[in-house]
Amino acid sequence: MIDKEDDYAAFDTFFRAQRDQLVAQAYFLVGELEAAQDLAQRTLEKTWRHWKRVRHYDRPAAWSRKVLFNMALNERRNLGRDQSLGEIERAATESPEGHPELIAALRCLPEPQRKALVLHDAFGFSVAEVAIELGAPEGTVKAWLSRGRSKLARELQTEATESTNLGR
Amino acid sequence: MTSERAGEAEVRRRIASAANWAASQPWNLTPAEVRRRRQNPLSARTAVGACVAILLATLFGSLAGAGVFSSNPRALSLFQRHPPQGHVAGQLVAVHGPSSVGIQGRVIFLSTHDMQSRTAQTGPTGLFSLTLPTGTYTVVGYSPKAMADGKELRCSSATKITVHSRIVTRDVRIVCVDQ
Numbered sequence: 112m113i114d115k116e117d118d119y120a121a122f123d124t125f126f127r128a129q130r131d132q133l134v135a136q137a138y139f140l141v142g143e144l145e146a147a148q149d150l151a152q153r154t155l156e157k158t159w160r161h162w163k164r165v166r167h168y169d170r171p172a173a174w175s176r177k178v179l180f181n182m183a184l185n186e187r188r189n190l191g192r193d194q195s196l197g198e199i200e201r202a203a204t205e206s207p208e209g210h211p212e213l214i215a216a217l218r219c220l221p222e223p224q225r226k227a228l229v230l231h232d233a234f235g236f237s238v239a240e241v242a243i244e245l246g247a248p249e250g251t252v253k254a255w256l257s258r259g260r261s262k263l264a265r266e267l268q269t270e271a272t273e274s275t276n277l278g279r
Numbered sequence: 280m281t282s283e284r285a286g287e288a289e290v291r292r293r294i295a296s297a298a299n300w301a302a303s304q305p306w307n308l309t310p311a312e313v314r315r316r317r318q319n320p321l322s323a324r325t326a327v328g329a330c331v332a333i334l335l336a337t338l339f340g341s342l343a344g345a346g347v348f349s350s351n352p353r354a355l356s357l358f359q360r361h362p363p364q365g366h367v368a369g370q371l372v373a374v375h376g377p378s379s380v381g382i383q384g385r386v387i388f389l390s391t392h393d394m395q396s397r398t399a400q401t402g403p404t405g406l407f408s409l410t411l412p413t414g415t416y417t418v419v420g421y422s423p424k425a426m427a428d429g430k431e432l433r434c435s436s437a438t439k440i441t442v443h444s445r446i447v448t449r450d451v452r453i454v455c456v457d458q
Contacts, residue, residue, distance in 0.1 A: 217294075
């Protein structure tokens, strides 16, 4: 009985620490807040399902992030890339308070660059931590970050210019 | 080169800003809800099982009351209303070397028959008493006054406790050993 109480307490702590981060990470992956919250919730449910094992890992949050990334990837595959981008464009017009241009630009990056940027720039992971998380050497992570930022800057600059020209 | 760096800095700022925005949006999910949602399928199965059990019990009770199973239906009916019970009294104690002292906490009786648990709170001196269905129980106790490594120790009785009908089982000691 005490083990169960202990599991509950540990999960509550994990939940409080990770919930907002998971939503934000999901947001970068799916591009829409509601879908991001849904994805984060399913990730937390899966984490709880495996909690007895996961809680003893060195980095339970990394396990959850992996689940989140995989779920998002599977859904994108099922949905089809074009349709996903269409969803983002719709979100851009329907929720101007979000960051649809940034999300759309991020989605144009290769997967590793996007993950590295999100972990490093959005959540303050160090290069070493990102390297562990993504299973790549630190030098590679630095290259992903640099290339990713350059490409993103160009994308956003182009988009800003186009918006200005269109009078948006 | 400078404008490129400025562009990258702007990218970092926008990513961080988007993350903060997404993380700060209202979302009423609680850990309890996550657990409940996960447990829903199991709960549904349990609920179906419980409904079937209640229906069967009702049917069985009705048939028994009608004298189908026994020449003395009244006895069976009384048994159903008043399952045999006994009484247990004892103390939750913390042992420090040669001395022991009663401590406030809770004791849990786990039936070896149906794995149902019954809990009793102990008084300030560790004394407790409760009424239980007859049967054999494994007994454990916990107290905030018996901790190790920030967790409550699992305190236990030396043997399993057998509860007999209408008999008081006294002097049940649940011991917390400070290691």
